[in-house]
Amino acid sequence: MGKRRRVAERRNTGPVVLGGMLAVVIGGAGFGVYALYGGGAAADDGTSAGSAHHKAVKTGPLSAAEVRTASTRFLTAWQQGRVTEAAGVTDDTSAAGTLLTGYTKDAHLKDVTLTPGKATGAKVPFSVKATVSYKGLSKPLAYDSSLTVVRRTSDGKPLVDWHASVVHPELKDGDTLVTGESGTPPVTALDRAGGQLTSARFPSLGTVLDGLREKYGKTAGGKAGIELRVVRGKASQAAKLSDKTLLELSKGTPGTVRTTLNPTLQAAAERQVAERKQASVVVLRPSTGEILAVANSGHGFNTAFQGSLAPGSTMKIVTSTMLFEKKLVTPDASHPCPKTYKLAGWTFHNDDDSEIKKGTFKQSFGASCNNAFIDFAPKLSDSDLTKEAQQVYGLGMDNWAVGVPSFDGSVPVQSGAQMGASLIGQGGVRMNPMNMASVAATVESGAFHQPYLVSPDVDHRTLAKAARTMSSATRSQLKDVMRFTADYGTASKAMAGMSGDYGAKTGSAEVDGQKKPNGWFTAYKGDLAAAGVVQAGGHGGDTAGPIVAALLKMGG
Template identity: 45%
Template sequence: MRSGAKVGIVGGVFALVLGGVGYGAYNILDGLGDSGVGGHTSTAADSSEVRSGPVTEEEIADTSKKFLAAWAEGEATVAAALTNNKADAETALTGYSDTAHVTKAVITPGRATGSTVPYTVKATVSYKGATKSWSYASKLTVVRGLTTGRPLVDWEPSVIHPDLAKGESLETGESSTASIEAVDRNGQVLTKEKYPSLAGILDELRKKYGEKAGGTTGIETWINSANADGVNKTLLTLVKGKSGRVETTLDAKVQAAAERGVKKFEKASVAAVEPSTGAIRAIANNPPTGFETSRSGAVAPGSTMKIITSAMIIQNGLGGANSAVACPSQVSWEGVTFHNLDNFSMPSATLKTAFARSCNTAFIKPVAPLKDKRDTALAIEAEQYFGIGRNWQTGIATVDGKVPESSGAETAASFIGQGKIQMNPLNMASVTATAVNGRFRQPFIVAQTLDNRTFATATPLPPGVSGQLKDMLRYTATAPEGTGTQAMASVDGDKGAKTGSAEVDGHATSDSWFTGFSNDLAAAALVQSGGHGGDAAGPVVAEVLRAGP
């Protein structure tokens, strides 16, 4: 069955050449003859013998060429038969022209890496008289069929487009949501082209506030979300609708710094908030598309959690910033032994110096006297004073953090940010902001008055607690022994920090965490498998803070 689109396959490893003539956008299959799709060859892949083992270079080249050529000719059924999921592949390949309205395209393969073949697509999308060019890159992988032994394209929706996921589809038409022009706090226009990490946020703001802001619809190509209440992702705009103006709390200068910062690492995310108001000033991820760890992640925050643990210790009368604490190399809790990094110890320490060196044992041992209350104390502290888990209404979808009640060794682990604790950079930036400001201000990205939503609230920290926390953060960012001093050296103004590393099951290297503040800006970053907090996440936070007030 022809899907209608004519797609040429040119250049690269799989240039189709016959008699010195390269085949372009038309009649590719006719030119291939018996060696093409649907023909019979004497290759091992077509023999009656079921092959096993890894696919060969010849099989990778032959299968990918045939698949792309069939897609090129609009033969969705033939192309789908060359995959290991014929039904799903045929639906997607047919929809490429029938619902996405791609009228023509040129596919240019690159050189294979192992069994994976990259390629670029330069397409034309046409709908009701509107036409627009569309370019992107994707890839396919050739595998051996489990039952047939044939080399087949390992079907994933991303073969069609890299952002397409299972259950999603491409569509071109009149958009279902009104257009917006999102601006930062100073009126500067924010676009996904300039700030790639904002693509998902801008789509979400558009869905929620476009019509309210006076926008109208246009003609676009988008990805239909797999979730009924999800946000469709716009890929191409053929005709712009009238844009409604949506004012955000973002700061273009800080956002640009956040985008630069996360690009330093393969999997990095960062968020920045204003302690005095809770306004979100920046939020960024690398990779910039897909799952947004900065606001939706839920992973162990490591020793950055010691900010809340310190507040719990102080408020429960177990110590203060300048109180002496024991920092042995290890400590036992209900039969489980907890260690400091490299088993270091501090013969003479205060809570402040232990915080600066990130001594794990100093934040476990003092809590033992709480007895029956120790399994709930951290959860109460996190929710009641830091607003964790209180259903934040930021204006976009966010995960608000989780500090559950615990028992046994998990209680001790939670004091150092392990166990069942789940956070993301936005949560930890807010935690730092609360410590600095003395009270929780719920993070938000658009004004509360835009839709009259209810902000989460929390009890202010008792007098003196914020001052001690701030002093501990400052010491960690400035003292010679502070684990955050090196990363924060380039940051000016009143500043403070806390490092963290979190062990993740199955990962050889721990996650790198870092949170800090400078004047009226707090930021937190996570670099997955980045190691020590000051080494990876620290420079990301410093980049953001340098761009602040």
């Protein structure tokens, strides 16, 4: 995947045309005016022709002059349409040449003006102005991008570090820009009440709306327009990213797709996640699987549906289901939680090195005490947790048909210490808020109902089903421990004031190289279930908990 670069502020400096030749003015301290005539530059790359063979290979940080020269040569050659020359100033001439050629031939962009801004170290922001012209239609296009100059190891030469995002920040490596009849007609997405859903009204829905168009555009009754769009390559398709429209030259006639979203809950979800960085939440209806709200504080990737994160202790709901079904423990059984537990050469610790010397399994669940779960590992087979997740909760089967791209969770078969870690939502277990909201919903309803955003009646698709349902006794035990957690355990602060039938589970998932864990929270109240994550936020009860609880208290 390519590196995303932040959009830089546009500067007022611009290229100056002198007698038909271009002079690019780069703003900022220590930057001058460099005139490029024909195929050469007024300044070279810092090595004179007479001495090039006598100098050692340059190493170390790039100088301001080297950054300026490499970026100027690249931007000027690109602007003047000298693709081979521009690509030659990058560290991947083949990929750069292909994408820069397509910029003109496939995207139909002309009259390109590139205006560099002030460099920050080796990073140079620049603004782009161009005209999209296709079959008598034309529209101006303006956006900001950036490039980074690196030193080639083999000879020390400064070159542009090539990624597709240099050409446009929405591009991932392998993606292309294309102007023409859209691959699919536009769609007008509606909420469950018939109101129109737009990314202007609900910023979190940008990727969702793209996915709806990709899935239903050709069947919803619309007619394609002419547009400039990002066409995803293999890597982006594997990551389940949808094509993205950047500019419409002529509007198509949209078809209509009705979703299950509740506009009131959606608006509330957007407000809740906006208060924290890297927050995501999903609200479901347990009795049907209908998705009522989905929101992410970062709008570039739909973590709520497509994220693949360790769920931490929220996974203990699935683990407990397995333990109850196997009759290895009951909620009120005496079950201490030791401070440490050794398994296959690993020593597992509880949060803050806590322990419960004399307590019940319910108390360990409520306190989210890790070793009360890991110490069951010797009594389990390597595949037990995987089977439980698949057969009862419908997870990890890669068969959910939500209506837009999604990740269905993963609980791989593991052994030894990794299997033990999986019991507490670490190891190889990966989930997102939609998956964990579905887990809480399955406990509440007693059976798995695959989450969906568009009714299967619209396109007659088949929703995923679980192989079996949990027993009524197991469901009662799960609701017992989740209610205890909501009233007296780690979820009690967030769930304070809740009434009716409710339960919750918190989670904190450690991530290598991250100071604070990802905070998770999943809960249900009546016929609502929700789950959220705040990445690098800390404990779930303090971070994701208030988001989830606020939405559950609204009803819907």
